[in-house]
Amino acid sequence: MAAAPAVLEMRSITKEFPGVKALDNVSLTVRLGEIHAICGENGAGKSTLMKVLSGVYPHGTYEGEIYYQGELVEFKDIRSSEHVGIVIIHQELALIPELSIMENIFLGNEVRGRFGIDWGETRRRAEELIARVGLRASPDSLIKNIGVGQQQLVEIARALSKNVRLLILDEPTAALNEDDSEHLLDLLRGLRSKGLTSIMISHKLNEIEEIADSITIIRDGHTVETLDVRAGEINEDRIIRGMVGRSLSSRFPEHEPKIGETFFEVKDWRVEHPEVPGRLVCKDSTFHVRRGEIVGFAGIMGAGRTELARSIFGRSYGRFLSGTITMDGKEISMPDVLSAIKHRVAYVSEDRKALGLNLLDTIQETVISANLPRVSKHSVIDDDRSYLAAEEYRKSLNIKTPTVKEGVSKLSGGNQQKVLLAKWMFTEPDLLILDEPTRGIDVGAKYEIYGLIQRLADSGKGVVVISSELPELMGLCDRIYTVFEGRVTGEIRGADATQEELMRLMTGTGLARAR
Amino acid sequence: MSSIRQFGMGLALIVLILFFQITTGGDVLTSTNVQNLIIGNSYILILAIGMVLVIIAGHIDLSVGSVAAVTGIIVALAIRDWGIPWWLGVLLGLGVGAVIGAWQGFWVAYVGIPGFITTLAGMMLFRGANQWIGQSNSVPVPQGLQDFGAGYLPEWGPNTQLNNSTLLLGILVAVWIVYSEVRRRRAAIRLGIAPPSTRAAVTRVVVSIVVIGYVTYLFGSGRYGTSFPIPGIILLIVAVVYHFIASKTAEGRHVYAVGGNRAAAALSGVNIRRTNFLVMMNMSVLAALAGMIFVGRATSSGPADGTGWELDAIAAVFIGGAAVSGGVGTVLGSVIGGLVMAVLNNGLQLSGVGSDKTQVIKGLVLLVAVAFDVYSKSQGRPSIIGKIFPSRKGRETGTTPGLEEPRPEVPVADGATAAQG
Ligand SMILES: Nc1ncnc2c1ncn2[C@@H]1O[C@H](COP(=O)(O)OP(=O)(O)OP(=O)(O)O)[C@@H](O)[C@H]1O
Numbered sequence A: 001m002a003a004a005p006a007v008l009e010m011r012s013i014t015k016e017f018p019g020v021k022a023l024d025n026v027s028l029t030v031r032l033g034e035i036h037a038i039c040g041e042n043g044a045g046k047s048t049l050m051k052v053l054s055g056v057y058p059h060g061t062y063e064g065e066i067y068y069q070g071e072l073v074e075f076k077d078i079r080s081s082e083h084v085g086i087v088i089i090h091q092e093l094a095l096i097p098e099l100s101i102m103e104n105i106f107l108g109n110e111v112r113g114r115f116g117i118d119w120g121e122t123r124r125r126a127e128e129l130i131a132r133v134g135l136r137a138s139p140d141s142l143i144k145n146i147g148v149g150q151q152q153l154v155e156i157a158r159a160l161s162k163n164v165r166l167l168i169l170d171e172p173t174a175a176l177n178e179d180d181s182e183h184l185l186d187l188l189r190g191l192r193s194k195g196l197t198s199i200m201i202s203h204k205l206n207e208i209e210e211i212a213d214s215i216t217i218i219r220d221g222h223t224v225e226t227l228d229v230r231a232g233e234i235n236e237d238r239i240i241r242g243m244v245g246r247s248l249s250s251r252f253p254e255h256e257p258k259i260g261e262t263f264f265e266v267k268d269w270r271v272e273h274p275e276v277p278g279r280l281v282c283k284d285s286t287f288h289v290r291r292g293e294i295v296g297f298a299g300i301m302g303a304g305r306t307e308l309a310r311s312i313f314g315r316s317y318g319r320f321l322s323g324t325i326t327m328d329g330k331e332i333s334m335p336d337v338l339s340a341i342k343h344r345v346a347y348v349s350e351d352r353k354a355l356g357l358n359l360l361d362t363i364q365e366t367v368i369s370a371n372l373p374r375v376s377k378h379s380v381i382d383d384d385r386s387y388l389a390a391e392e393y394r395k396s397l398n399i400k401t402p403t404v405k406e407g408v409s410k411l412s413g414g415n416q417q418k419v420l421l422a423k424w425m426f427t428e429p430d431l432l433i434l435d436e437p438t439r440g441i442d443v444g445a446k447y448e449i450y451g452l453i454q455r456l457a458d459s460g461k462g463v464v465v466i467s468s469e470l471p472e473l474m475g476l477c478d479r480i481y482t483v484f485e486g487r488v489t490g491e492i493r494g495a496d497a498t499q500e501e502l503m504r505l506m507t508g509t510g511l512a513r514a515r
Numbered sequence B: 001m002s003s004i005r006q007f008g009m010g011l012a013l014i015v016l017i018l019f020f021q022i023t024t025g026g027d028v029l030t031s032t033n034v035q036n037l038i039i040g041n042s043y044i045l046i047l048a049i050g051m052v053l054v055i056i057a058g059h060i061d062l063s064v065g066s067v068a069a070v071t072g073i074i075v076a077l078a079i080r081d082w083g084i085p086w087w088l089g090v091l092l093g094l095g096v097g098a099v100i101g102a103w104q105g106f107w108v109a110y111v112g113i114p115g116f117i118t119t120l121a122g123m124m125l126f127r128g129a130n131q132w133i134g135q136s137n138s139v140p141v142p143q144g145l146q147d148f149g150a151g152y153l154p155e156w157g158p159n160t161q162l163n164n165s166t167l168l169l170g171i172l173v174a175v176w177i178v179y180s181e182v183r184r185r186r187a188a189i190r191l192g193i194a195p196p197s198t199r200a201a202v203t204r205v206v207v208s209i210v211v212i213g214y215v216t217y218l219f220g221s222g223r224y225g226t227s228f229p230i231p232g233i234i235l236l237i238v239a240v241v242y243h244f245i246a247s248k249t250a251e252g253r254h255v256y257a258v259g260g261n262r263a264a265a266a267l268s269g270v271n272i273r274r275t276n277f278l279v280m281m282n283m284s285v286l287a288a289l290a291g292m293i294f295v296g297r298a299t300s301s302g303p304a305d306g307t308g309w310e311l312d313a314i315a316a317v318f319i320g321g322a323a324v325s326g327g328v329g330t331v332l333g334s335v336i337g338g339l340v341m342a343v344l345n346n347g348l349q350l351s352g353v354g355s356d357k358t359q360v361i362k363g364l365v366l367l368v369a370v371a372f373d374v375y376s377k378s379q380g381r382p383s384i385i386g387k388i389f390p391s392r393k394g395r396e397t398g399t400t401p402g403l404e405e406p407r408p409e410v411p412v413a414d415g416a417t418a419a420q421g
């Protein structure tokens, strides 16, 4: 394997944005037919490097050279890199929700017949690609109606349709559950055995350990090292040491929970799907949260955890049918988001681009946006107080940015996630609902965020964590509920939870016993 | 829309003025001409201020000209037939604007009809109403309203060779500029941020004061009895108030939030309907105000008042840096954008260019201004002006071109979206 020739060489790449040197003399060598992983902390420059490679940042906007298949290449846009077989799948998926799978696969690359698009041929090829990536959906399904895991497969099918030779995946599994991730990794292995070279960015180090042939580590815009996985023992700790410069003794901070009494209780919560009358997304869900407690919600994609959380948070999802919420012994009603915020409930969405952030805002504007009164006097926003508030979170969450006046769209994915967390912590919630809070966040920052969650809990608040990563739930939560098809199917103490037991309850096989 | 860009726009405006000043042999910067320029354009600028909020929220309002016209005729008739004083007429007119605005806001915010359609209907509806109510006649208005639309400030006090009201106004503005610079520095020091360099600050203040001084002289040194015009003062007040609302209040932030990402705004506790309603309603109130200023200037209300105003206002807003997709734009930018159009009109007219060619040139300027904007955003480089006038405040927009940062396009009804979990 080590003898395989280099297919790609990026030499001394330097890329500057106004005020930030995102890449400083970075080099990367990728060998033919391998899966090459890129690791690094949030804001290290991974996505930027891949954007340079794929022509998103065209030749001339960066310094350094790119050699592809032995030749110096200077891409002027994405099309020119695709022309030679380099295809990038971005951190944020770029599919069109209102179009079908088939249309998305061939968008911008339509199969032309004598009279416009040849739909017969398009369908035939789409079906072939769908089968190749192992997608179980009809070519006519609309993107908005399929899950994220399947959308990721559509992106790969799209790449394959362009005769990809070098596939770049920027955090492909960040939004996927374990099954979908496993499927995706299998697919990549299969493609590798057929000779496809890929570059993959991920914060899920176990996956990297499992699949990568070599690993390049980037820190603060510099290349730290390239590890050859086949040559020697590479484990997660080794990667972390490269990424953060020291070992991380444990993934979760030491924590002694200080659990008080129940203060938030949901009983017999029934919610109907917003578009399909009669279909229940929450079926008599009942749960409670105690002060100082971190409560997890486990479930497979589509189990209804997000729906449950959002229907509680100001009824912002679905149609409320019945059920009660009791807070501090009093029954409360939260018919809209504003009243939920007033009752000091906060919900951090899993979908930061669509539901979390206004990408046109600055960091400062985002942080204060859900609680303007806190920095206003006579309903006039005090710029100074807003600035100080944002500064505080920049420091405590270690948000990588030259200033909080920077636009959030200019932050790296993980740093955007931190800004979103800051926005909701700024509402000083008593109950904080976190939906996939560490999606796209690096190991070091995860540790910090866990610490933050624990400190919030210790100050007497309740925290609800929805996560698709079972180890995260088991390491962090004092109690875990499992959800299956809109029903709460079980409740386990965090210390007692095992992956098998959780899986059993999450997939409905334990239903009979739990009910 | 960054403040850098605003300075860039301001600079472009000055260059444009100087250009015409030279080519016309000094006809642009005369007291009479600038007074007329303000009187003749203040109502469009007021419309632009309302329009920028509508556009930031992601809508458009095509009905402003018709709303202005129907308000004008109602006020003119009320003053003539019911004998109410002119100022009561103005209040009545603002009320009419509020009612019309509530009507349009209702359809947009609570029924969910796009602003384009609602106000296209409104455009016909209120144009028709104007001609119906006034039976397509011209109705004259009294002196009070004429002063409101085209009058001047009084002369008083010692002879300073200038109109003293204008002089006072100039001094107040200069004091305010110095004060806000000092305040900005104090705030920076208090927060432990490096304040802008003393040199830059002093340069900025000196340049601003010289400009203000010159403008004061220009407006104040006209023939006896003229000054900075009253509609200009109304415009100034409206601009300051709305700049403040847009940048410093929760309501203002909500407008940006709704236009920037509706779903995220809904999940942050923003009342989307209320915001949309207020924005549409506000537009009609300002349209009513503009209509009354115009009627005052024209000395009567007629059946064709306000035709095509919506297009002028929209052009001003886009030249001023707003984005069609919403979420971006500033009040000051729109005012500058409107002034660019006004100066262009005026300068071409003084140069003897016919209205046919003027239209062509204005169209091209609109296109080039926005194209330049798009281009410089895609480059993401700070301009030279940005280095001279660094600013701590101001909205920075995402400069990333479409592909890398797809704009969220999530349909929401009241904040509800499909979700998976
Ligand atoms: N368009 C931009 N304008 C200004 N700065 C930018 C821009 N894009 C990225 N940056 C900065 O460049 C640095 C590297 O960002 P990049 O997105 O490459 O990080 P990343 O390694 O992919 O991080 P993550 O793991 O969080 O996705 C960050 O500090 C970021 O703020």
Ligand SMILES: [Mg+2]
Pocket: A046, A047, A048, A091, A170, A412, A413, A414
């Ligand atoms: Mg990234």
